[in-house]
Amino acid sequence: ATAAATALDATRPAPADQLEQHDLAERLRTAAAVLVPGWLGAPLDSRLDAAPLGGSIVPAFVRIGTAQPLDDARFPAVVPLLGTGHLTLDADVRDPRVAGLVRAVLLRLLAAAPAGSLLVRGVDAATSGLLFAPFAPLADAGLMPPPATDRAGLQAVLTEAEQWVRPSRPAGAQHRRRDHTLLLVIASLPELTEGADLTRIAALAQHGPAMGLHMIVAGWPPPPLTEETTQPPLPHATMVTLRNPYALVSDPPGASFSGAAPQSSTTGLNSPVFLDEDPPAHLFDRVCRELSIRFDTDPYPGLADLLPDDTAELWTEEAADGLVTTVGMAGDRAVTLRFNELTPHWIIGGRPAAGKTSFLVNVLYGLCSRYAPSQLAIYLVDFTEGGSFTEFAPTGRDHSWLPHVRAVGVEADREYGLAVLRDLDAELSRRMDQGEPVTRSPQDGGSPAGRQPSTRRRQLPRILCVINELQVLTGVDDQVTAEANARLETLARTGRSYGIHLVLTGRTAFGAQAPLDHRDTVIGQFPVRIALPGGGDVLEPTNDAAVGLPLGTAVVNTAGGLGGPRGATRGHERMVRFPNPYADPTVLSSLRHRLWEARPADHPAPGIFAGYAQPQLDDDPTYLAALAGRSDRPAALLGRIVDLTGRTAVFPLDPIPGRHLVILGPDPAGAGILRTAARSVAAHHSSGTARFVVASLTPETDGPATALAGELGQRQNVEYVDLEGLLRSFSAEQPGYLVVFGMDQAAPEGLPTDLLQTLLREGPGRGVHLLSWWRQPRRLVEVLGASVREEINGMVLLDVPSPEVDLLLGGPTGSIPRPGRALLYASPDNQPTVIIPYLDEADHRRSSGNHSKVGHDQASQPS
């Protein structure tokens, strides 16, 4: 069969009439000169050396080779691509003819397209991107990013292409307005590309052309290894099938070379085609150099371009009418943005690693150099894992901080974000009650609607709150999100008149996933939209200004992302270049030191919350005070509350019924929490004045129990007992603390309900408190029934599944257990509170791993 196929392939159709063939070839050559002039159709050799680049319209056709129906009859083989469909080749880039053709087509299109209108994304796994090597100068100029060479890269490119064709945009409007075409060149697929990714490529092929996305895919269909990866030809594609030494070209989408109706089964171009070869190096050089020069005329600014004169005094600006800073350069013009009545809040969008942090660092240092700490207070909340804002936290190595920064949350919990919003909301209420706006609106000369301008203005600092990756806070459907959204809305609507400004960044928060009503109400309050690469979402759907932005550039729009007439100068929108503030880290750190040294005397350090840090009982100020004899009543110290100041979670052991503590959940950390709780209670009693009864009811907890007994024994009276001894001490008259590990082991059979209930109710009155760890919370309910909450005032919930939490706390809490956190539920306030529990030393060593980024005491000790 193979031999027959080869023989048949070698048999070319016999020309009927050679004269007619020559005549036809001549007519086709003439037609091609019109259809694909210059770069699009001329042979790729020195004849193109002087040909001008860039046409006035996106080229619709391109030459792929020479058709040769007879030995002496030739004409250019031309196919439609941009504006029509795609091109596929059945072999990938490892075939040198494919590599040559793909490079030739790409060079022709880049040279002929209107400058900057064609955006190219490349994928080449088989030769690790070598195919695109001649185009490297374009990558350096930001015109064409380096190609993807693996599966993750392919998936990122596909995601970008999917955003491009995203159906959530008004389809008709979008295509009409696109100034750009995206060309996806897949020169070779990564090994074992998954069926799901192949399906994505096919879907893009289906929907792309209508949205200005076109593809050249080499090696399609991919080898049918499994049923899942078996793919039909791509829709809307002209297919090139390689033979030896020529190739066959199918009919292009929606048309036929033979003039037959497109749907009829035609054979494609009825002539062998010799594909164009790799262009000579000097043509690549010329095209790439000229294109990159055209796009690289503006020099990249440095941080110094955005800051006030280095030699000038600090803090010379006045914030009463708003804050202003330079965010980037448009050519040699500095572009400034404001936080004031008209542009009170900003939104910044961008894909991962688009430079959001860099942009923010520029803005924050710009503001902090211009305004004194008495005029500007900054709150930073960062939900990313990399810890973008560690820059703003003092470290063990560098103690300096920006004096304007009041609070920094690095790798913050959602509850921390909420606590910041609550705090700002409270500040807003205070400012409203005082009737002391900091801003002066242009219309009323200073007061928000309905208030008389205050004659004696007291200057309050403007507050800037930056939330990085907002979607982490508001992306889950729960109570935290509901409250955060409500508070954001209040702050966004009312904050502007009271000098409270918000900067939000996010990947998806403002895109299709945000509920519409929320976008309408809150996001509408953010007139300043800053789109970094991949962040076009923050602009109006029909505004394409951010398409294809290179790293280090941003579109800055002050009209809620609104576009404008195509090609017109838009007064409300600028494209800026901004520096990488870390390009020279010494510049940044010397500026920080300068600002830090200029801080007023006794200026407080920022409160720092580091989500990855493990706080320690031994560092706790309440614990240290207790050890020093400065405490009014005994209490168990359980950890840090996840809030703005990181308060200690204190559970007082008062002489009132129910003052007992249970730790619930199978997480072995429960033993550590119980141990530190007992240690902290002991610290509240002077040496030798307290009695502890320690019991371990399961062999697994014998270790921590004996260790605790040993520790406590150094200062206090300790009895180590078994279950029997424990039950006896339930009714003993002597005051003391019963510390029980694995108490669920005895329940329900070995633990008489009435005995336990009596202890819970009457114990505290005579100074007896139970501190116990139950690995199976269900057992507690089995012993005490539904009255658990009345009988026991303090509960620390570890990895208790949500339904059981709801059962224990008597209603839906929406709590999701997570490692390193616990839920504290303690009367009298009865609000479930997220805490970072204190663990014992061994647990700490297990959990701390590599958490040394901020690496200083303050990380675990928010001030």
Ligand SMILES: Nc1ncnc2c1ncn2[C@@H]1O[C@H](COP(=O)(O)OP(=O)(O)OP(=O)(O)O)[C@@H](O)[C@H]1O
């Ligand atoms: N103006 C610039 N010019 C050149 N490179 C830059 C510029 N700004 C940032 N970069 C580089 O881009 C990378 C990503 O920057 P950055 O961390 O600011 O992005 P990000 O959007 O905050 O990332 P993430 O999504 O991880 O939060 C960094 O390695 C940085 O060095």
